[in-house]
Amino acid sequence: MTDSSPTPPAVLMRGITKRFPGVLANDHIDLEVRQGEIHALLGENGAGKTTLMNILYGIYHPDEGSIEIYGRPVSIHSPHDAIKLGIGMIHQQFRLVQTHTVVENVILGMGKGFVFREKEASEKIRELSARYNLKVDPDAYIWQLSAGEQQRVEILKALYRGAQILILDEPTSMLTPGEIEDLLKTLHRMTEEGHTILFITHKLDEVTAISHRVTILRQGRVIATLETSQTNERELARLMVGREVLFRLSKEQIQPGEVMLQVENLQALNDKGLFALKGISFTIRQGEIFGIAGVAGNGQRELVEALIGLRPVQAGRVFLQKDEITHDSPRARIEKGLACVPSERLTALVPSMSVAENMVLKSYRQPAFGRGILLDRTTVRSYSQRLIEQYAVITPSCDTLVKLLSGGNIQRALLARELSSQPRLLIAATPTAGLDVGATETIWQILLEQRRQGRAILLISEDLEEVMTLSDRVAVLFSGEIMGIVRSEAQNLEKIGLMMAGAFRLPQEEWV
Amino acid sequence: MIDFLISIVSLTIPAGTALLYGTLGEVYAERSGVLNLGVEGMMIMGAVTGFAVTTATGNALLGILAAAIIGVLMSLVHAFASVTLRVNQVVSGLALTMLGLGISGMMGKRFIGLPLAGRLTPLDIPVLSDLPILGPMFFRFNILVYFSILLVPLLWFILYKTHWGITLRSVGENPAAADAMGINVSLVRYLAVMFGGMLAGLGGAYLSVAYAPAWIEGMTAGAGWIVIALTIFSLWDPRRALLGAYLFGGVRVLQFFLQPLGISPNLLNMLPFLLTIVVLWMISEQAFRRRIGVPAALMQPYSREER
Numbered sequence: 021m022t023d024s025s026p027t028p029p030a031v032l033m034r035g036i037t038k039r040f041p042g043v044l045a046n047d048h049i050d051l052e053v054r055q056g057e058i059h060a061l062l063g064e065n066g067a068g069k070t071t072l073m074n075i076l077y078g079i080y081h082p083d084e085g086s087i088e089i090y091g092r093p094v095s096i097h098s099p100h101d102a103i104k105l106g107i108g109m110i111h112q113q114f115r116l117v118q119t120h121t122v123v124e125n126v127i128l129g130m131g132k133g134f135v136f137r138e139k140e141a142s143e144k145i146r147e148l149s150a151r152y153n154l155k156v157d158p159d160a161y162i163w164q165l166s167a168g169e170q171q172r173v174e175i176l177k178a179l180y181r182g183a184q185i186l187i188l189d190e191p192t193s194m195l196t197p198g199e200i201e202d203l204l205k206t207l208h209r210m211t212e213e214g215h216t217i218l219f220i221t222h223k224l225d226e227v228t229a230i231s232h233r234v235t236i237l238r239q240g241r242v243i244a245t246l247e248t249s250q251t252n253e254r255e256l257a258r259l260m261v262g263r264e265v266l267f268r269l270s271k272e273q274i275q276p277g278e279v280m281l282q283v284e285n286l287q288a289l290n291d292k293g294l295f296a297l298k299g300i301s302f303t304i305r306q307g308e309i310f311g312i313a314g315v316a317g318n319g320q321r322e323l324v325e326a327l328i329g330l331r332p333v334q335a336g337r338v339f340l341q342k343d344e345i346t347h348d349s350p351r352a353r354i355e356k357g358l359a360c361v362p363s364e365r366l367t368a369l370v371p372s373m374s375v376a377e378n379m380v381l382k383s384y385r386q387p388a389f390g391r392g393i394l395l396d397r398t399t400v401r402s403y404s405q406r407l408i409e410q411y412a413v414i415t416p417s418c419d420t421l422v423k424l425l426s427g428g429n430i431q432r433a434l435l436a437r438e439l440s441s442q443p444r445l446l447i448a449a450t451p452t453a454g455l456d457v458g459a460t461e462t463i464w465q466i467l468l469e470q471r472r473q474g475r476a477i478l479l480i481s482e483d484l485e486e487v488m489t490l491s492d493r494v495a496v497l498f499s500g501e502i503m504g505i506v507r508s509e510a511q512n513l514e515k516i517g518l519m520m521a522g523a524f525r526l527p528q529e530e531w532v
Numbered sequence: 533m534i535d536f537l538i539s540i541v542s543l544t545i546p547a548g549t550a551l552l553y554g555t556l557g558e559v560y561a562e563r564s565g566v567l568n569l570g571v572e573g574m575m576i577m578g579a580v581t582g583f584a585v586t587t588a589t590g591n592a593l594l595g596i597l598a599a600a601i602i603g604v605l606m607s608l609v610h611a612f613a614s615v616t617l618r619v620n621q622v623v624s625g626l627a628l629t630m631l632g633l634g635i636s637g638m639m640g641k642r643f644i645g646l647p648l649a650g651r652l653t654p655l656d657i658p659v660l661s662d663l664p665i666l667g668p669m670f671f672r673f674n675i676l677v678y679f680s681i682l683l684v685p686l687l688w689f690i691l692y693k694t695h696w697g698i699t700l701r702s703v704g705e706n707p708a709a710a711d712a713m714g715i716n717v718s719l720v721r722y723l724a725v726m727f728g729g730m731l732a733g734l735g736g737a738y739l740s741v742a743y744a745p746a747w748i749e750g751m752t753a754g755a756g757w758i759v760i761a762l763t764i765f766s767l768w769d770p771r772r773a774l775l776g777a778y779l780f781g782g783v784r785v786l787q788f789f790l791q792p793l794g795i796s797p798n799l800l801n802m803l804p805f806l807l808t809i810v811v812l813w814m815i816s817e818q819a820f821r822r823r824i825g826v827p828a829a830l831m832q833p834y835s836r837e838e839r
Contacts, residue, residue: 119701
């Protein structure tokens with residue numbers, strides 16, 4: 021071991037290669053993370069960031085390459101090994117046992133002795149919480165906690181195990197703006213105490229806001245490692261995507277027309293039988309994108325399901341233009357002109373059926389597609405061919421199975437089908453979740469083009485940037501209630517953040 | 533009237549004991565995330581093995597031990613299939629049941645109609661057994677009955693108040709979380725399934741060595757299936773397993789009392805299964821509303837590298 025530098029890097033990964041069937045996820049990756057720094061790992065979906073970090077945490081085994089921790093060569097075969105080396109990882113999907121308490125989750129696998137001494141453990145957790153400003157009640161059950169609190173539990177778990185190197189996978193994706201600020205404070209506090217932070221992201225503003233250095237990955241390779249202070253978002257975007265990204269989305273002024281959707285005092289229950297929608301009201305007009313912002317789990321899913329007829333409405337009324345649809349069957353709603361792109365896009369398509377078959381899934385009953393009781397395959401195929409071209413779906417043929425398409429193309433195919441019926445209202449729930457920058461851009465363009473043509477669109481998204489970019493008006497959903505409706509202007513951003521956290525309610529007379 | 537109560541209680545507890553063993557074991561197996569539908573097969577193998585070894589050695593405790601071992605060995609087949617090979621747990625468990633019924637029938641041919649030398653006899657506990665009313669109600673059972681009752685608080689304590697319990701429950705709720713904390717998910721599941729097999733074997737031996745005591749082909753008569761239903765009824769809690777087991781024991785005893793009244797025995801034999809359906813229906817309503825109980829990862833094989 022050479023001792024040229026006084027402090028060896030906290031993490032040194034050399035020539036890491038990992039293959040999955042048909043995919044080269046990591047291709048000879050070199051990564052150096054210095055002690056006490058916040059190091060961002062930037063890249064699009066599928067760039068190999070999470071795979072690389074899972075290798076560091078012992079979840080995957082690299083096919084090639086070596087790892088050094090604090091200058092010492094190590095081999096990490098399991099999370100158990102990683103924990104012993106002082107590495108902690110917070111996955112994007114939290115690894116918490118929902119039905120257990122915070123203490124039970126934190127001490128899992130760490131308990132000394134046979135009997136679980138709850139008091140001692142919670143005391144120790146309280147100390148850690150105070151030291152790192154991670155507010156959470158040790159005796160609460162995980163399912164009672166917000167996403168931000170659950171994340172704090174995850175960080176506590178790592179700290180409780182004495183983690184010096186902390187990996188965070190997309191740590192801000194589930195948080196409100198206020199919670200993000202708290203998290204960043206905690207991370208800074210941790211670096212002051214000598215911890216090293218590695219965080220995965222695809223958000224450029226986060227990289228510039230908190231990291232000291234950034235490594236950009238694309239298609240499984242390292243593109244560059246830069247000092248954050250010597251770069252800018254534009255350069256980072258270019259390195260990440262591999263070409264110039266022009267987020268030049270034109271949203272021209274449009275005079276909204278007739279009311280297309282009117283929701284009055286809508287109430288519905290969640291699966292546990294509790295009120296998930298506690299009386300919400302709004303209207304959407306022609307040529308308008310109405311955004312619903314909010315942290316997931318505040319009634320978004322129930323709202324979509326109640327509107328499309330998959331969840332009984334307890335009280336209130338829903339009108340599509342002038343037609344009441346409150347208690348209509350899903351099919352009646354479709355026929356009256358309601359279209360929906362749900363957040364789980366594969367539930368709206370049949371993944372193991374062809375693109376062509378999926379394209380007519382809602383319209384195959386029309387006489388044009390049939391010959392008696394048989395389907396007219398030729399018409400179906402030529403019809404879907406037209407839609408494939410119109411919406412630029414990239415597929416080998418219209419007979420290809422949907423499950424073989426990429427996420428972005430699946431979403432375009434779904435939008436093509438839903439819009440082909442010229443619906444009176446389109447519901448788009450998290451339409452770009454899990455898509456890369458390029459695919460997101462085209463989906464946004466499709467939605468804005470529809471708006472220009474006078475379509476009424478209900479956009480539900482946890483991505484605040486998306487809501488602000490596309491919508492004309494934004495309603496914030498919190499705990500089954502609308503906290504306020506504002507125009508999507510930058511000066512309202514802080515208000516929206518507070519409403520998302522439930523800390524502020526806009527007086528009804530100020531709603532737009 | 534008091535005599536009637538005494539006989540109800542003193543018959544119900546022994547009638548429910550085999551179910552209690554099976555259910556306690558299945559609760560632990562399912563808490564780790566593995567559904568084992570092979571309980572019927574493991575129980576009947578425990579019954580025939582227990583009877584055979586007791587006959588050969590004249591020692592009931594050796595017979596019971598052998599039954600427990602056979603239960604563990606059979607459950608290992610299921611653990612290997614469902615944890616290591618990650619095949620469908622329903623199919624593997626069903627196979628175990630059919631295997632057990634077949635082999636036990638073959639093994640047991642020569643024991644049919646034989647009296648059992650060295651059967652497990654009721655204990656005579658000084659003072660307690662001679663108490664009026666309470667004595668005949670609670671203190672004249674064999675050792676396996678008391679052991680099963682003792683297991684209830686013990687298993688409850690381990691499940692909720694010890695590190696083992698937290699580990700076991702975590703593996704059944706969220707194996708990925710447990711794995712990320714350095715816990716060997718496969719090992720925990722193997723041990724839980726083997727423990728379940730051991731108790732199913734004990735339950736079977738109880739039937740042939742203590743309760744009947746005799747070997748009758750197919751003598752478990754669906755008890756293993758009632759165990760599966762009782763596990764759901766118990767909401768995976770050992771305390772409720774006791775309640776459920778005795779409830780079903782009581783129904784079986786009720787048959788003896790109703791038969792003299794002229795009710796068809798065929799109809800009465802249906803009672804436990806009718807009750808099973810009623811119980812499952814009640815539970816499904818309740819469990820659905822509260823969304824608690826069911827180990828979240830039940831029947832889900834775990835693989836760290838799966839993408």
